Amino acid sequence: MNKASIFAAALTCLSMVTAHAEPTIDSSKAAFYVGTEAMVCGTVYEVKPFSKGTYINMGGRYPNQHISFMVWDSDQPKFNARFGGLSVFQGAQACARGLIENYKNTLQIKVSNPQFLRLIK
Numbered sequence: 810m811n812k813a814s815i816f817a818a819a820l821t822c823l824s825m826v827t828a829h830a831e832p833t834i835d836s837s838k839a840a841f842y843v844g845t846e847a848m849v850c851g852t853v854y855e856v857k858p859f860s861k862g863t864y865i866n867m868g869g870r871y872p873n874q875h876i877s878f879m880v881w882d883s884d885q886p887k888f889n890a891r892f893g894g895l896s897v898f899q900g901a902q903a904c905a906r907g908l909i910e911n912y913k914n915t916l917q918i919k920v921s922n923p924q925f926l927r928l929i930k
Contacts, residue, residue, distance in 0.1 A: 831906070836867035836875040839916050840917070842909050849876055849918060850904035856895050863895050864917075865903065865926075876916040878905040884921045891923040902929035 834842060836851030854874065855866040862882050868875030880888055880895060887902040889896055906925040920926050 816910070833874050833904070839876040839909055843916065844909065845909050846906070846908050848906045849909065850902065853898045853901050853903050856899050865898055865905075867903070869884065870907065874915075876892045876909070876918065878903070878926065879917050879919050881919075886906065892928065898928060903927060906927065
């Protein structure tokens with residue numbers, strides 16, 4: 810196999826990998842990606858507990874948030890072990906990876922694995 814063939818094969822493999830990579834988007838653009846797996850990043854304006862979990866509201870306080878990252882109460886111990894509690898996200902830059910859903914006219918990503926939630930320092 811000559812160098813040109815090896816280069817062409819490597820380029821083909823690289824293009825296949827990047828074609829399937831999920832996008833990284835700003836929280837203000839999340840509405841354009843409903844139904845898509847993506848990494849959404851922005852400023853946390855509010856960490857708000859509710860009856861079954863906690864919302865991490867991005868880009869504004871409820872009801873003006875761009876999107877909410879939702880963590881169920883049953884998953885909280887995993888997040889507490891990794892971050893020491895979700896309150897550390899208040900006012901910080903953060904990213905979450907997952908499916909962007911529209912639930913009752915509110916955008917959200919359900920985050921059940923703490924590895925899919927990042928605190929940007």
